[in-house]
Amino acid sequence: MAQIQAHGAGGDEPEDDDAGLVAAPQANTDAVDALLEDIDEALQTNAEQFVRSFVQKGGQ
Amino acid sequence: MGRAGTLDAPPPLDVPPSRRIFGLETEFGLHLAGSGARKVTPEELASHLFHSVVQWGRSSNVFLTNASRLYVDVGAHPEYATAECDSLADLIASDKAGERIVQDLVPTAQERLATAGIEGRIHLYKNNTDSAGNSYGCHENYLVRRRADFASFASTLLPFLVTRQIVTGAGAITRGEGGRRFSFSARADHMWEGMSSSTTRSRPMINTRDEPHANPEMYRRMHVIVGDSSIAQPTVFLKVGTTDLILRLMELRVPLPDLTLESEMRAIRDVAHDLTGETTVTLADGREMTAVEIQQVYLDTVRGHVGGAIERTDEVDALLDLWQRGIDAVREQRPELVATELDWAVKLTLIERYREKLATTLSDPRLARLELAYHDISPETGLAARMERDGLIATVVDDDAIVSAMTEPPSTTRAALRGRFISAARGAGRDFSADWAHVKLAGDGRTVTLKDPFRNTDSRVDTLVEEIEAAS
Numbered sequence: 001m002a003q004i005q006a007h008g009a010g011g012d013e014p015e016d017d018d019a020g021l022v023a024a025p026q027a028n029t030d031a032v033d034a035l036l037e038d039i040d041e042a043l044q045t046n047a048e049q050f051v052r053s054f055v056q057k058g059g060q
Numbered sequence: 061m062g063r064a065g066t067l068d069a070p071p072p073l074d075v076p077p078s079r080r081i082f083g084l085e086t087e088f089g090l091h092l093a094g095s096g097a098r099k100v101t102p103e104e105l106a107s108h109l110f111h112s113v114v115q116w117g118r119s120s121n122v123f124l125t126n127a128s129r130l131y132v133d134v135g136a137h138p139e140y141a142t143a144e145c146d147s148l149a150d151l152i153a154s155d156k157a158g159e160r161i162v163q164d165l166v167p168t169a170q171e172r173l174a175t176a177g178i179e180g181r182i183h184l185y186k187n188n189t190d191s192a193g194n195s196y197g198c199h200e201n202y203l204v205r206r207r208a209d210f211a212s213f214a215s216t217l218l219p220f221l222v223t224r225q226i227v228t229g230a231g232a233i234t235r236g237e238g239g240r241r242f243s244f245s246a247r248a249d250h251m252w253e254g255m256s257s258s259t260t261r262s263r264p265m266i267n268t269r270d271e272p273h274a275n276p277e278m279y280r281r282m283h284v285i286v287g288d289s290s291i292a293q294p295t296v297f298l299k300v301g302t303t304d305l306i307l308r309l310m311e312l313r314v315p316l317p318d319l320t321l322e323s324e325m326r327a328i329r330d331v332a333h334d335l336t337g338e339t340t341v342t343l344a345d346g347r348e349m350t351a352v353e354i355q356q357v358y359l360d361t362v363r364g365h366v367g368g369a370i371e372r373t374d375e376v377d378a379l380l381d382l383w384q385r386g387i388d389a390v391r392e393q394r395p396e397l398v399a400t401e402l403d404w405a406v407k408l409t410l411i412e413r414y415r416e417k418l419a420t421t422l423s424d425p426r427l428a429r430l431e432l433a434y435h436d437i438s439p440e441t442g443l444a445a446r447m448e449r450d451g452l453i454a455t456v457v458d459d460d461a462i463v464s465a466m467t468e469p470p471s472t473t474r475a476a477l478r479g480r481f482i483s484a485a486r487g488a489g490r491d492f493s494a495d496w497a498h499v500k501l502a503g504d505g506r507t508v509t510l511k512d513p514f515r516n517t518d519s520r521v522d523t524l525v526e527e528i529e530a531a532s
Contacts, residue, residue, distance in 0.1 A: 031450045032413050035443065039433065042441075043414075048425035051432065054091040054183075055192040056102050056135060 072275055073514045077311055078371060080304055081144045081203035081274075081473060081513045084155050084296070086289055087137040087196040088162055088437070089187055094180025096173065102136035108169040109138060109182070116486075123494040125486065127469035127479035128154060130161060137196050138162050138184065143475035144203075144496075144513045148301050148375065150470040152293050153457045157465035159186060159437040166438070186289045187435035188230065188247040191428070195250035195263075198289035200300060202282040202307055203274060203513060210280060211255065213310060214266050218254050219319040219343075220306055220358055221265050221286050222328045223351040226337060227386030228299040230288035231404030233411070233422050233431060236333060240422035242411065244404050247288050248332030254324040265324060273496035275511040282307065286328070291435060291444050293456040294382060294401035301379040305362050305370060312369050317357050320344040335408075337390035352391045359383050400454045406447070407434055476516040484525045488532035501528070 092105055100108075110120040110132055121131040127143035140158035145151040166182050173180065189195050207213055225245040232246035255266045265286035272279045284303065290296045309316060320343060321327045327341040331351040340348035363380060366372050382401060389397040395405035414430055415422065436442030447453040469479025481499045485492040491502035499521070500507040508520045 028451060029413070031452055032410060035446065035450065035452070036410075036414050036417060039430075039443070043426050043429045043433065047429040050093050051191050051425050051428045053093055053097050054089065054185075054190050054432065056089055056091070056137065056190045056194055056196070 069509060069511065069520070070515060070518060072278060072512045075514045077205075078308060079146055079514065080307070081146055081201075082148075082151050082300055082304070083142050083144055083201040084151060084300070085139060085141040085197075085199040085201070086155070086158060086186060087133055087135075087139045087198070089183075089185035089190055089196065089435070090136065090138055091183040091185065091190075091432075092173075092178075092180040093183055096178035096180040099178050100173070105169075105182070106132045106136040106138060108172045109165050111172060112165060112168045118491075123478065123482055124161070125467050125469070125479055125483045126154065126157060126465055127475035127482070128158060128161075129496075130158075135194070135196060138165070143469050143479070144473045145470045145475070146473050146514070147470075148297055148304075149457050149461070150465075150472070151300060152296050153461040153465035154470065155296060156293065156457070156462045160462065160466055163437050163439075181441075183432070183441060184437050185432060185435040186291060186437050187432070188245075188289055189232070189250070193249075195247060197247070197285050198287050199267075200284040200287055200303065202284070202304065203272070203279050204282050204307060205311060206272075206276070206278055206280045211268065214255060214268065214282060215320075216310055216316060217282070217284075217303075217306065218265060218324050219321050219354055220303070221284060222321060222324050222341075223331055223354045224299070224302065225288070225328070225332060226351045226355060226390050227383060227398075227402060228287065228290070228295055228302075229332070229404045230290065230295075230435075231407040233428060234333070241333065242335055242408055242422065243332045244335065245288050245332045247286070248328045265328075274513045279513075288403070289435075290403055292401060292403050292406055292453045294454050295403045297456050298379065298382050298386065298402070301375070302358075302362075302383055305376070305379065306358060308370060309362065309365060314365060314369055316361060318345070319349070319354055319357065335390075336393065352387055355383075355387050359387065400452060406453055407431065410434065410443075472516055474510050474513045474515055477510055477518050477521045480525055481521055484528045488528050490528060490532075499524070 090102065090105055092100060113122055113130060114120055123129050129141040131139050133139040140162055142151060142154035142158060145154055162184055170182055188197060225248060229244035232243050233240050234243040234246055234249065250263055253264050255264050255268050267283040267285050270280065272281045287299055290299060322342040322344050330339050330341055337350055337352040340350050342348055366376055370376060385397045386402050389395050389405060395408050398405045399409045400406065411427055411430060415427055418424060418426060433443050439445040444453060448455055469475040478494055478499060482494060485501065493500045497510050498507050508524060510518065
């Protein structure tokens with residue numbers, strides 16, 4: 001079986017286990033803000049109409 | 061009759077119990093956004109999408125050179141079923157390859173719509189509900205060794221499946237009595253019973269239809285249809301990896317704690333709607349436990365057998381680490397513990413940040429729009445590709461593995477045989493038929509039956525491929 005390691009941002013950095021916890025990959029708030037900034041216009045445009053128009057039949 | 065038809069099928073391989081075949085089937089949401097939407101039915105839209113497939117495959121139900129299956133399913137949903145894989149890395153690569161294969165159908169469909177004068181942009185979502193509340197699924201297949209007591213064996217898995225959404229749920233804004241709320245899973249509201257052989261009339265958590273696509277004397281398929289479709293690769297890793305570990309213990313007849321629920325249907329809803337993880341569910345023996353406690357019992361049970369019934373590997377260690385952090389994230393109300401790995405936490409982080417910026421409530425359609433963007437598989441209009449680049453979503457396999465999996469089958473299972481046959485037949489321009497357990501050239505009396513999903517070599521397929529290549 002392939003050896004794979006789930007890794008996140010900063011996954012190569014040494015883990016900080018001072019508190020006895022495994023350091024978890026932290027979502028970078030700046031990167032989240034930059035992303036939201038970039039997509040804000042697209043999301044604001046006709047958001048309600050866009051969402052409401054997505055209707056499909058049920059699948060399995 | 062050619063030589064391939066006279067060769068005997070090889071005997072079944074003797075495989076260790078830790079080796080398992082997995083597969084994932086994903087139904088995609090298909091959406092035409094724009095003024096032309098009223099001019100085209102979902103069926104017509106699906107047929108535009110599959111036009112290029114029908115052109116080469118003469119059908120909208122085809123097997124590809126990567127040995128996976130691409131088709132239009134009930135409700136005009138494009139569906140992709142991964143080839144049979146025997147490692148989580150191969151499975152994730154094939155699953156992600158499927159997103160790109162389906163997305164690659166869009167440009168041709170978009171041109172056809174333009175030619176027909178229909179305005180709008182096609183979006184494909186790897187999610188589980190549309191805006192009207194229709195639901196569609198992501199089905200997990202686990203090959204298990206056949207046994208007489210399958211129904212009771214399978215039902216042992218139900219408390220695990222009901223509660224695992226607190227770690228591997230996709231997260232969703234759902235409608236509740238008090239307004240909109242963020243839940244672990246949107247799909248939970250559409251699950252009606254524990255087990256059944258039907259999937260559309262009644263929606264069970266485990267489908268018991270006996271279709272192993274393999275030697276039926278040896279194998280059965282555990283067809284789990286209660287999971288959410290996953291965007292973040294580590295979520296797929298955890299969803300399938302932990303289910304496999306529990307199944308391994310069950311197949312080795314390791315006694316598991318009896319956590320049978322009084323009502324799976326009620327429990328799955330109650331667990332979905334409680335982000336605090338503090339709501340209890342009632343067990344058949346009258347005990348009350350939280351989903352956090354139930355998942356912790358399963359994790360501790362698995363952990364107790366690592367080094368024994370379960371061989372310790374880096375992969376098992378990574379699974380247990382992520383599983384524990386996922387449970388802790390709920391118990392301690394710290395989604396940041398898994399905010400790049402588990403879909404519900406990735407989405408919650410994103411939605412909460414946008415909600416703060418807009419100073420709005422969860423019923424704001426812009427947040428529902430953001431949710432769709434999270435599940436949109438397009439590299440342009442979807443968010444996952446960028447979020448992976450920016451380190452906001454972690455990955456398990458690299459991009460090269462995904463690109464390769466778009467055309468190449470997994471090399472260690474029966475998929476390798478099907479993929480090689482299809483590549484040869486398509487390369488030579490020969491018509492063929494293929495399904496999970498058979499391959500056949502059109503106009504040729506021979507059907508080669510491939511009953512052993514673990515076997516990646518077969519002299520009958522060698523002979524068939526040689527004949528195709530010699531004739532072309």
